Amino acid sequence: MDGGIDDALALILALRSPELDVAGITAVSGNVPVEQAAMNALRVVELLERKDVWVARGLANPLVRDPVRAMDFHGADGLGDSELPSPSLRPRAESALSLIKQESQGAGRRRLSIVATGPLTNIAAVFTEESDIVRRLDDVVIMGGAYGLTEYGVGNETPAAEFNIYSDPEAAKIVFESGVSLKCVGLDVTMTPGAQLSPREYATIKRSETDHAQFAAKILAKAMGREKRFALHDPCKDAKAAAFKQVFLRRLMSR
Template sequence: MTQKIIIDTDPGQDDAVAILLALASPELDVLGITAVAGNVPLDLTARNARVVCELAGRPDVPVFAGCDRPMARDLVTAEHVHGKTGLDGTDLPDPAMPLQDRHAVDFIIDTLRTEAPGAVTLCPLGPLTNVATALSRAPDIADRIARIVMMGGAYFEVGNITPAAEFNIYVDPEAARDVFACGAPITVLPLDCTHKALTTRARNDAFRAAGRVGQAVAGWTGFFERFDMEKYGSEGAPLHDPCVIAWLLRPDLFDGREVNVEIEVDSPLTRGMTVADWWGVTDRTPNALFIGDMDADGFFDLLTARLTRL
């Protein structure tokens, strides 16, 4: 039985790899891809999502443009990591496939209302603006979501855009607050997990040997790893967003615990911090499965094998 998913994303090289992993996996039925402003502005994220679909040979997957700014703040982007296009590192042609006319938020709402309750999993890979806006406009859909599996936040690792905050949550903390409060089951792949998914030289070489698509991925990872290697002194760059799709395919590769997660929205010092009660020191009810560890070798074996299929 296939699992129906909607990927909400702001590509971004690692978002692109996550989309490729999903499209290469017959266990997943990608109903649509919804673009949101984040790593780069919306016009580029909507373009990049279609570029990736065409690279995968899947122009049939509909792509919808969504929110072009956070719910209550100015947009913060990350060209310093991903380059001016968001997909620097591999030259690919502009997409021929059309952008859908419907707004991404309307697509999310309509799909969740049309499909059976519990049939659709939402996979946010960027700021949570589209998802939170859908929940705000249509609160009834919260009970129809199978699960929200998202990349964002941190506990021990704390922040990558500020000392206290991870980028996706920092860009739209009000949206993140609303999503964590919505009542749907949530799985979080935070920096504590994704920083273990490092693109070492051997892993990049394996991508290059994985055919045309793998070579594109190696170009992307070779570009954006320079930032993380300089910042963290690590051997490579973390592939954050593909961890979301890998958790859907192989949850046995990951380990975490059910905790309460709240989002700081008021303090200018800690805006966007994910306050995860990892040690259970409060009486707040757990609202998310917070992943803290992963089998990195198993993850990269899965990813490389699936890329070879495209």
């Protein structure tokens, strides 16, 4: 994850989904610098009392080019300038790349997927260092790209390019050509109106008394005050976007 608002929402959903066994979270340079991305992941882990889930820092820069940031949208802290307290937890001393390798080696018969909600820098670096890892993964699920499959499948960084792919296209090329099984959720899905959070739905979140809903309301406040709707890019891993959103809202507001 690269530390933005939608990354945090995706992580809340993942950690509250009994269908998923989240082993760890790797931070990557993207919306914010990698150190801030790790800090934001730890905030969510601490909020949900999931100390069993490790957080590790990945590479601080794209493979070749300079970093691209989105702090104009996500805020200087990546979480809507929400001024949240620093977490007491700390990232693992090992690098994200090392921990990805360790998890893949210990997978055995367990299905192991990597879910990428930011640039593909860490994954590409691991694949380059240890190409055999591709065979040990069930798949890589990517929030990234714009494929022209719907009217919404156009770029949000350039007319053709989506932010996560644009931020490190060399990494994306390595991952897409690696032979790993890929599932891509692009702007074709995440920018559909049914997948976006409306002011009415945001008001419902604000009324919820759960800690995680109040956290979500706080980090969304600035964006919802500026935008008519908020695109749930990273939480949206279901092609039936409108149905997914209702699941997301229920799990966000349930105790």
